[in-house]
Amino acid sequence: MNRKYTFLLPALLVGSAMFANAQNKPKPEDTEFYQPVPPVVTPGKTSADAPSDAIILFDGKNLDQWTMTNNRGTAAAWTVADGALTVNKRSGNIETIKSFGNYQLHIEWRVPANITGKGQARGNSGIFLASLGKGDAGYELQVLDSYNNPTYVNGQASSIYKQFIPLANATKAPGEWQTYDVIWTAPTFEENGDVKTPARVTVIHNGVLVQNNITLLGPTQYIGQASYKNAKFGAAPIKLQSHGDPSEPLSFRNIWVREIK
Template sequence: MGDLMARRHTRVAIAGARIGAPVLSMAFAALVAATASAQAQDQQQRDPAKTEVWTPLPKAVATPKDAAPSDAVVLFDGKDLSAWEAEQGGQAPWTVANGAFTVVPGSKGIRSKRRFCDIQLHVEWRTPVQTRGFEGQHRGNSGIFLQELYELQVLDSYDNPTYANGQAASIYKQAIPLANASRAPGQWQTYDVVWKAPRFAQGGGLVSPARITVLHNGVLVQDDTVLSGKTEYIGAPSYSPHGCAPIYLQDHDAKVSYRNIWVREL
C-alpha cells in the first residue's frame, strides 16, 4: 500500500512539473517583454527630439548698434518733430538742435501722431544743468504719459528730495520706484519700458488693469507694476474706458530734453 501511494504522489508531482514548466516559461517571457517595453518607453522619453518645438518661428529682428530695432516705430531720429504734434493739434512747438529736442516752457505738451496700446518704449532724456534755486518738483520736471493718461515721472532726482511716489521713475502718485538710479543734471538718462494697456469690456467695465515694467539707466525700477487707474494730481486714480492713444510728453516749465525715442508694438 505504501509503495502504491508513493508511486501515485510521484506521478502527480511529475504531472505537475510537466504542467508548471510552460506556465513559468510564459510568465518569464511576459516579464521580459514588460521590461523591454518599459526600457523602450524610458528611452523614448529620454529622446531630446520629443520636446523640440519647431514652429512657429519667431520673426527676425535686426538690432544694429546705437540704432532702433528693425521693427521699431521711430518717433524721433534726431532731425525733426514730424512724428509729433502740439497738445491741441498743429505743429509741435518744441525746439530741435544737436540731435535732441527740448521743452519750450509755457508751450504745453506734445503728443505722438500715432496711437499705441501694448508697447516696448525706449526714450532718452536729460534735465537742465541750471538747478540753482530749484528743488523738489520744480527741478527738471516733465513726464511721459502712456496712452496720454498714465504718467511715468521725469524729474531731476539726483540729490533732490521729494515725495517718493513723485520722484524720477515713479508712476506718478501711484508707485514708488524700486531704486533711485538718477544721474546728475545735464547727463543723458534712459528709460526702457514695457507697457501693457488696460482692457475694457464692451459695457465699459475693467477687464484687466494696465501694467508697466521700467528700467532706468539699466536698473529695474518698476517690476510688472499694476496701475490703479489714470494719473491724478489730486485724488485717487481710477479707470474709464478708452482705446489706443498717443504718447504724451509733458511741459512742466523746465527745459527737459529728449532724444532717441522708438516704440515696438507688442
C-alpha cells in the same frame, strides 16, 4: 499546459510591460518645439540703438511723428536743435500721431546742467505711456531732476506718478543724459467699460530696474486715488508733458518704440 510555456508566459508579460514602459518614458524631444519660428530682429550696435523692427519716434531731425495734444493734427511746436527735442513751455503737451497698444519704449532725457528750483519745480516733465486726450490725462512715468533733490517719493524720477515709488533712485547729475527703457502692457476693458486686465509696466532707469512689472491702479490722478473709471479703450498715443514750471526746460532724444503683439 506544457511547463516550457508556463515559464514563457510570465516572461512575455514582463517583456511587454518593459517595452510599454520604454515607449512611454519621457524623451528630450517631447519638449522640443519647432513652430512657430520667432521673427528675426537685428539688434542695434548698442542697447540704446533702435533694432530693425523699431518705429523711430524721434531721430534728432524733425517732429514728423508728433502732434499737439490739445489740437491733434497740428504740428508739434517744440524745439529741435543739436539732435535733441526741447520742451516749449508755452505750447503745451505733444503726443505721437500713431497710437500703440503693448510696446517696448526707449527714450533719453536731460535736464540742463544749470537747473534751478527744488522739489517738483526742478526739471519736471512726464512721459505718459498712454495718453487719454487733452491735458495730463493718462498713465504718467515721472521725469524730474531727482539728483540730490528731495520730494515726495511717489513723485520722484522714474515713479509711476502718485502711484508707485521706484525701487531705486538711479538719477544722474544735471546735464547728463538719462535713459528710460519701458515695457508697457496696455489695459483691456469689457464691453460695459469695466477693466478686464489692468495696465502693467516695467521700467529700467539708466540700466537699473526701478519698476518691476507692476500692476497700475488706473490712469494718473494729481488729486485722489487712481482708478479705471472713464479710462480709454484700446491703443493710445505716447505723450510728453510740458509741465510749465519755471526751471530751465528739459530735452529728449533717441526715442523709439517696438510694438508687442
